[in-house]
Amino acid sequence: MTIETHRPLPADRHLAFWPAACLAVRGGVAACDRCANACPVGVLKVGADGTALVGDCLHCGRCAAACPSGALVAKGFDEARLPSGNLPVAIECWKVPREIAGEQAVRVPCLGGLALTRLIEWLVEAGSRPLRLVDRGWCANCAAGTDGFAGAAILAALSPWLSASGLPPAHWPKQSEKPLPKALMPREIPSAERQIAMGRRAFFGRLAKEIARSERPVEAPAGPRAALRRTRCPLPAHERFLAALTQLAATQGRPLPPRALPRLEVSPACRDHGLCASSCPTDALVIRDGEKGRQWRFSSARCTGCGRCVAVCPEQALRLGEGGQFEEVVLRTVSLTSCLECGRDFVPQAAEHICPQCLAQRALAQSMFAPGPNVAGQ
Ligand code: SF4
Numbered sequence: 001m002t003i004e005t006h007r008p009l010p011a012d013r014h015l016a017f018w019p020a021a022c023l024a025v026r027g028g029v030a031a032c033d034r035c036a037n038a039c040p041v042g043v044l045k046v047g048a049d050g051t052a053l054v055g056d057c058l059h060c061g062r063c064a065a066a067c068p069s070g071a072l073v074a075k076g077f078d079e080a081r082l083p084s085g086n087l088p089v090a091i092e093c094w095k096v097p098r099e100i101a102g103e104q105a106v107r108v109p110c111l112g113g114l115a116l117t118r119l120i121e122w123l124v125e126a127g128s129r130p131l132r133l134v135d136r137g138w139c140a141n142c143a144a145g146t147d148g149f150a151g152a153a154i155l156a157a158l159s160p161w162l163s164a165s166g167l168p169p170a171h172w173p174k175q176s177e178k179p180l181p182k183a184l185m186p187r188e189i190p191s192a193e194r195q196i197a198m199g200r201r202a203f204f205g206r207l208a209k210e211i212a213r214s215e216r217p218v219e220a221p222a223g224p225r226a227a228l229r230r231t232r233c234p235l236p237a238h239e240r241f242l243a244a245l246t247q248l249a250a251t252q253g254r255p256l257p258p259r260a261l262p263r264l265e266v267s268p269a270c271r272d273h274g275l276c277a278s279s280c281p282t283d284a285l286v287i288r289d290g291e292k293g294r295q296w297r298f299s300s301a302r303c304t305g306c307g308r309c310v311a312v313c314p315e316q317a318l319r320l321g322e323g324g325q326f327e328e329v330v331l332r333t334v335s336l337t338s339c340l341e342c343g344r345d346f347v348p349q350a351a352e353h354i355c356p357q358c359l360a361q362r363a364l365a366q367s368m369f370a371p372g373p374n375v376a377g378q
Contacts (some may be wrong), residue, residue, distance in 0.1 A: 006073055009051070014059045014075045021234040022050045022071035027281035031308070038066035040144050059189050060144035061113025065154075068304045069282065070237025076109040077118055088130040089122070090176070093150075095186050096136055105134075109189050112139075112150030117237065119158055119173060120244040124251060130174070137179035144189065149175055164257035165249040232283045238304060261300035263324035264309065266331045270317040272347040276309035285309050289336065294347060296332040300324025
């Protein structure tokens with residue numbers, strides 16, 4: 001068995017990609033394009049083979065921060081370490097020279113590329129030390145920037161999770177405005193080699209260790225997507241997010257916030273098409289046949305709440321909420337009948353003994369051999 005994990009993306013060694021964990025590769029192009037949407041310069045494209053660069057990457061890391069499964073990883077974020085001591089922690093962008101940011105500052109390629117998980121992990125590690133995302137007033141003039149401060153979006157996205165975890169707002173990370181003259185801003189995000197005392201080999205070695213901590217071995221996706229779907233989707237980023245949030249909530253004596261675990265309900269309107277499970281990109285919803293019949297099994301811990309299952313159900317039989325259980329639950333069990341014609345197991349909608357496919361074939365045959373219109377009788 002070959003084990004596949006992240007590999008450097010061709011043409012750019014700042015990004016690493018793991019096809020088996022990519023929701024677009026697993027579920028078809030429409031399954032996910034968050035990385036491409038997050039790219040500020042539109043040089044990332046998502047296809048059936050995964051993510052590819054079609055232009056010069058700025059190395060801001062927004063694509064990786066947006067990836068819900070962890071298929072895409074950007075250099076410079078996981079390597080950054082909090083300083084020891086009791087001082088507030090300043091998080092700065094790589095463009096700010098180290099001499100200005102200070103030796104104690106945590107430096108990342110771009111504050112807009114910070115992932116929720118990384119900030120939550122730092123919050124837990126920082127304890128009572130305040131976290132500050134430093135705004136130098138450069139973002140609006142940066143190619144990777146936004147109209148305002150690049151760190152504002154992640155702070156906004158973080159607040160509902162901090163609130164649900166019970167963290168008092170006084171301890172939430174905040175924006176800290178410390179403007180610098182725009183003339184000092186470098187045009188490009190400096191290279192990783194100049195920013196971190198860590199070679200390329202060390203980066204990917206470290207990455208492999210991170211993955212090994214949370215991942216089960218997955219067979220290399222040789223051949224068509226069907227072969228890939230036989231292995232459960234690796235979700236290192238999602239698992240890490242749940243772990244970080246669990247730790248943060250525990251610091252406040254609380255369990256994991258219910259909104260972190262989606263709950264899926266099936267109504268009696270379900271007609272057992274199975275479209276929901278086949279369109280779930282993370283394998284949170286799967287169908288298994290066993291002695292008890294056909295079962296719809298749902299794992300909240302694997303569900304990213306994308307809503308595809310709800311959207312594809314023609315009967316509108318699914319409802320997505322929050323407050324699921326960490327363990328896999330059985331949502332629905334139906335008895336199977338063996339088709340009298342082809343022998344395949346199927347779910348009877350009434351008391352029929354012929355499967356829908358055989359019934360359809362019968363109907364087709366009957367229509368082909370039925371007598372034509374009686375011309376003489378016209
Ligand atoms: S919302 Fe539905 S389709 Fe999306 S991950 Fe959860 S179970 Fe799968």
